[in-house]
Amino acid sequence: MSFTAAIIGRPNVGKSTLFNRLVGSKIALVDDTPGVTRDRRPGEARIGDLHFTIIDTAGLEEADPASLEGRMRAQTEAAIAEADVSLFLIDARVGVTPVDEHFADLLRRVGKPVVLVANKAEGKIGEDGVMEAYSLGFGEPVAISAEHGQGMADLFNALLPFERLDEDKDIEEEGDEEVVIGPDGEEIFPELDTTKPIRVAIVGRPNAGKSTLINTMLGEERLLTGPEAGITRDSISVDWTWRDRGFKLFDTAGMRKKARVEQKLEKLSVGDALRSIRFAEVVVLMLDATMPFEKQDLQIADLVAREGRALVIAINKWDLIEDRQKAMAELREMAERLLPQVRGVPLVTLSGLTGSGIDKLMGEILRVYALWNRRVPTAALNRWLSGVLEHHPPPAVSGRRIKLRYMTQPKARPPTFVAFCSRPEALPEAYTRYLINGLREAFDLDAVPLRLMLRKGENPYEDKAKKR
Ligand SMILES: Nc1nc2c(ncn2[C@@H]2O[C@H](COP(=O)(O)OP(=O)(O)OP(=O)(O)O)[C@@H](O)[C@H]2O)c(=O)[nH]1
Ligand SMILES: Nc1nc2c(ncn2[C@@H]2O[C@H](COP(=O)(O)OP(=O)(O)OP(=O)(O)O)[C@@H](O)[C@H]2O)c(=O)[nH]1
Incomplete structure (x- = not known):
């Protein structure tokens, strides 16, 4: 399943060229005369194995900022509304213009996700424009050349978090089933279906020990050998049974490092974490006991809270800790101080290497899963x-x-x-x-x-x- 991206920007920044590049056939017209293509146009886009729908908004007459009202605004707003994310294009050779700033205002007002793209960035002439693009306030611009096909890997990485897994929709749609009203007016909630595997993502910084833990759980070196490059991402999960309960375990970075050699994965990107969080019903945030609660750990915890998933914090490599009582007190204090948004989240100490603490972890996963599914009459x-x-x-x-x-x-x-x-x-x-x-x-x-x-x-x- 895929997502929809809208290409937004003033005339002549290269929207149609990017559209053609992503869709791969020359169906949009490209012309030097501003305003040459017409209307919103959807196409099936592809970068690597990322498939999505793209909406082109090219072909709007050049208008001065004051008259951005009218057709251009209506088209743009309609496209933004349809899309999960906007690709906001500027021309790196020209830099940021007042019309760009108006588009930026419009996008900000709508408040949906924006990926800022500095097009025509090939060669040296574009460098200043790329720097200038920061001033629009949408973070780091993705520098590309739609015409020469440069920067597509960066665009891929910027868009990856928006890819929707098949499971996403299930996760969002379950849990609001019709409630039956009993004879005395009391609500009868659907029973928790215990035959369905619980989707668990194990996330954390590189080297926290995610793969080691999953390997120990599975009792085999499965992650280290598979999966091969090119396997569809939707299937990158492993099934596991613990005390008669089915689980689907998912470890993004650990698996994808092997699956996607072309990607830079020295650091776990927020996009990576977001993907696995979306996949999961319960997220296990794995910390390294010898350096817990680093900035990236906190960011991930925050994402989990915002995405509304159940969270368990696993403190791994506990075998390396000598004064455990003191360490535990410190960890609790840190969790309370640094993660007020996930108050009450369970902390479980374990060693993925020796396997100690895994039963405790599974117990907490089941407990928070039940709470997460809870209905109050x-x-x-x-x-x-x-x-x-x-x-x-x-x-x-x-x-x-x-x-x-x-x-x-x-x-x-x-x-x-x-x-x-x-x-x-x-x-x-x-x-x-x-x-x-x-x-x-x-x-x-x-x-x-x-x-x-x-x-x-x-x-x-x-x-x-x-x-x-
Ligand atoms: N140098 C350079 N030129 C580009 C690049 N991408 C597009 N162009 C040129 O920029 C001009 C405008 O490109 P279009 O794709 O038609 O721009 P648009 O944003 O769709 O324009 P409208 O249809 O007017 O909204 C064309 O001459 C393209 O060849 C690029 O990466 N580098
Ligand atoms: N002492 C100790 N070392 C561990 C434990 N778990 C993992 N390690 C070590 O920590 C290192 C990283 O483990 P991995 O399982 O590869 O970590 P990862 O989180 O999957 O790392 P990425 O694949 O880079 O995301 C390895 O050298 C492991 O042997 C543990 O419980 N105790």
Whole structure:
């Protein structure tokens, strides 16, 4: 399964040329006259074995910034809306122009992912333009030459995180199944399907010991020998059974280093981590006990929280630690201080080399998986809410009390709650945090990310109740 990218940029930056390069057949017109191609055009693009849909927005008349309104804006907005990511092209030979800046504003306002691309970067003339592109505020530009096919490997790496695995959709769509209402009005939630393998990604910095752990689990040198280059990425996972429960284990960097020799993998990119996180239901972040909580570890933990996956932190190479009690106290302190966004996340010490601690790790994986799938009955939720409102009601903002009326959990994976509120936009952030922490405590939902959404409105079930 693939994703959609939109090529965005002012006329003549080389959008059609890039489109042709990626789609591989000359179906888009290329011309020196600005505005030569027309309308939005989708094509099936390919870089290496990365397949995706690309939308070209070429062919919009040159307009001065003031009149970026109109056709150009409408086309661009439509393309951005359709796409998972925008390839924002500038002309490295010209540098950043006011029209580029207007496109940048537009993209920023929409707030969807942007990959900044400095085209026509072949040779020396483009160098200044590439540097200038940083000023647009979309991070490091990917320097390419669409005409000469340069920079395609970098573009590949920049787009890789957006590739959607087949599993992605399943993960997102499960957990909001229809809830059956029983004879007494109580909700009957679907049972957790224990026949389905639990998808576990093992992520961490190079050398943390991911491959060693998986090899020990599997009891064979499987990762070191396979998989060969060219195997589809979707199938890079290994099946494993632990105490009658099926697992699919996934180790990106360790496996892909062997699978993709063309890629620079000295350092684990955020894109790599994001891929495995998306694949997983439970993510095991593996730290090296001799140098825990480095910047990259924290970044990965943050990604896991943002993607809403269940997290277990595995402290590996525990066999090397002498004063374990002291080390554990320090690790707990660090986790609390450095990772407030994943409060309560389990820390498991182990040695992938000797195999000690693996049972403990598996136990925690099962525990957080169950929590992550947890459904709280609406009645219990609202009983809890009325207690909260009594003891610690929302504050008054600009002289008026904010009313919270009703709460429900429409989905799990991760547990996601909706609260109906008279003025959601005015409810202070601190109060939302208070509610989330309260939910954690009341329903034993520590250790997994929780989502709380505020909706404007009354209790949606009140009318029904009255009618009855
Ligand atoms: N030097 C150089 N020229 C390029 C490169 N890519 C595109 N061009 C040239 O730039 C001009 C414009 O390219 P197009 O692909 O038509 O640009 P566009 O952004 O689609 O333009 P509109 O259709 O006007 O929106 C053409 O003359 C291309 O040959 C490149 O990588 N290097
Ligand atoms: N003492 C000790 N060493 C370990 C342990 N686990 C792994 N190592 C060593 O750490 C080094 C890195 O292990 P790998 O399993 O290759 O690490 P990785 O995280 O898969 O690394 P990449 O493939 O580069 O991402 C190897 O030399 C292992 O022998 C452990 O539990 N204890």
